[in-house]
Amino acid sequence: MTIYSLYIFDRHCDCVYYHDWHRTRPVRAGPNDRPGVHRLPTASGPGARESIFSNANSNSNSASGSGSQQGLGMGQPGQQQQQQQGPAPQANGTGAASKRGLPFDEEAKLVYGVVLSLRNMVKKLSGKDDEQFTSYKTSQYRLHLYETLTGYKFVLLSDPQADSLRFVLRQLQTGPFVDYVVRNPLVDLDSRTQGIDNDQFRTAVDRHIRSLTMFGP
Amino acid sequence: MTVHALWVINKAGGLVFSRSYTDTLPPLPLNTVLILAGTLHGIHAITSRLAPAPPPGAPQAGLESFEAEGWGGKVFLTPTGTKFVLLHSIGHAGLDDLLKRVYEIFMKNPFHTPEMPINSAQFDTRLQTLMATVNA
Structure with missing residues (x-):
C-alpha cells in the first residue's frame, strides 16, 4: 500500500501543484515548466540532462523522499547539482529516456486529459450533469479525483489495492489548501504564470500524506 | 449487482456491438456511443503510459x-486487442467471470468477420439470457 503522487489543477486546466513520494519511474522537469508547481531538479535546457549520469542521479533523488523538505522557498534545489555535473555529453538514446519517464509538463497534460475525458464520459453516460467521476484503476496504479466547486481538481495516484481516497483529497482541500493557499495573500490564485507552491503548504501536505496508514514504510 | 450495458470495441477503437440491459443509464444516440467508445480506446492507451511505478x-x-x-465500468482487453466494456452497478462480484463468459460467447461464432460490427441474432439472445441471470 502506498501513495505515488498528487496533482492539483486549477480551472484554467493548468497544473498548479505537484508532489510525489514513492515513484520508481520519476518524472523530470521540462524546459518550459512554470515556477511554483514542483520541486524537481531543473533541466537547464532541452537535452541538457540527456546523459547516463543524470539518470542515476534523478533516481536517487526521487527515492530519498522527493526533495520536499529542503525549505528553499520558490528556489530550485536542483541547480547546484546541475552545475557540478558540468556540460553533460549529448549521448544515449531512447533507453535511458524511457526509464526516466516523461517530462513533467507532458505528464501533467496527459493526466489532465485522461481525467477530463473520463469525467465527461461519465457525465454523458449517466445523463446527469452533476455526476462525479471518482476513480479509475489499472493493474499498476489507481487514480482518485476530487473536484471542488471552484473548479480545482485534486488528483491522487495510489497503488491499485487502495480503497477510495477521495476523503483524503477533501481533507487536503479543507485543511492545508484553505489554510496555506486560499488564505495566503502571497499566493496569486488565478495566476496563469505560476503555481501555488509554498513551504508551509508543501510541508503540511507532506505531513498529512505521510500520516496516512496506507502510505506505508 | 446489475449490468447496465455491454460494449465491444475492436482493436482500432471502433464500436462493433453495444446493448443496454437496464434503464438506469439513459439511452444514448448511437453516434454518441460511438464517440465514447473511441474516447475510451484512447484513454486506455494513455493510462498505460502514466504508471508511476511500473x-x-x-x-x-x-x-x-x-x-x-x-x-462503474469494467474493461477487459483480450490478447487480440478487442475490448469488452461492462457498465455495472457498484458492488462488483464475479465481473471477471462474467466477462470471460461474454468472451466465450463472442469467440464461438465461426461466421463472424473480425473487427466488423456484430449482427448475429444468436449472439444477442445468448447474451440476453446471460445478463438476465446476472440481473435477476
Whole structure:
C-alpha cells in the first residue's frame, strides 16, 4: 500500500501543484515548466540532462523522499547539482529516456486529459450533469479525483489495492489548501504564470500524506 | 449487482456491438456511443503510459475499471486487442467471470468477420439470457 503522487489543477486546466513520494519511474522537469508547481531538479535546457549520469542521479533523488523538505522557498534545489555535473555529453538514446519517464509538463497534460475525458464520459453516460467521476484503476496504479466547486481538481495516484481516497483529497482541500493557499495573500490564485507552491503548504501536505496508514514504510 | 450495458470495441477503437440491459443509464444516440467508445480506446492507451511505478519487466497495462457515484465500468482487453466494456452497478462480484463468459460467447461464432460490427441474432439472445441471470 502506498501513495505515488498528487496533482492539483486549477480551472484554467493548468497544473498548479505537484508532489510525489514513492515513484520508481520519476518524472523530470521540462524546459518550459512554470515556477511554483514542483520541486524537481531543473533541466537547464532541452537535452541538457540527456546523459547516463543524470539518470542515476534523478533516481536517487526521487527515492530519498522527493526533495520536499529542503525549505528553499520558490528556489530550485536542483541547480547546484546541475552545475557540478558540468556540460553533460549529448549521448544515449531512447533507453535511458524511457526509464526516466516523461517530462513533467507532458505528464501533467496527459493526466489532465485522461481525467477530463473520463469525467465527461461519465457525465454523458449517466445523463446527469452533476455526476462525479471518482476513480479509475489499472493493474499498476489507481487514480482518485476530487473536484471542488471552484473548479480545482485534486488528483491522487495510489497503488491499485487502495480503497477510495477521495476523503483524503477533501481533507487536503479543507485543511492545508484553505489554510496555506486560499488564505495566503502571497499566493496569486488565478495566476496563469505560476503555481501555488509554498513551504508551509508543501510541508503540511507532506505531513498529512505521510500520516496516512496506507502510505506505508 | 446489475449490468447496465455491454460494449465491444475492436482493436482500432471502433464500436462493433453495444446493448443496454437496464434503464438506469439513459439511452444514448448511437453516434454518441460511438464517440465514447473511441474516447475510451484512447484513454486506455494513455493510462498505460502514466504508471508511476511500473514493476520492472512488466508490460504496460491500461485502464481496467472506472467508478462514478453508484455505477462503474469494467474493461477487459483480450490478447487480440478487442475490448469488452461492462457498465455495472457498484458492488462488483464475479465481473471477471462474467466477462470471460461474454468472451466465450463472442469467440464461438465461426461466421463472424473480425473487427466488423456484430449482427448475429444468436449472439444477442445468448447474451440476453446471460445478463438476465446476472440481473435477476
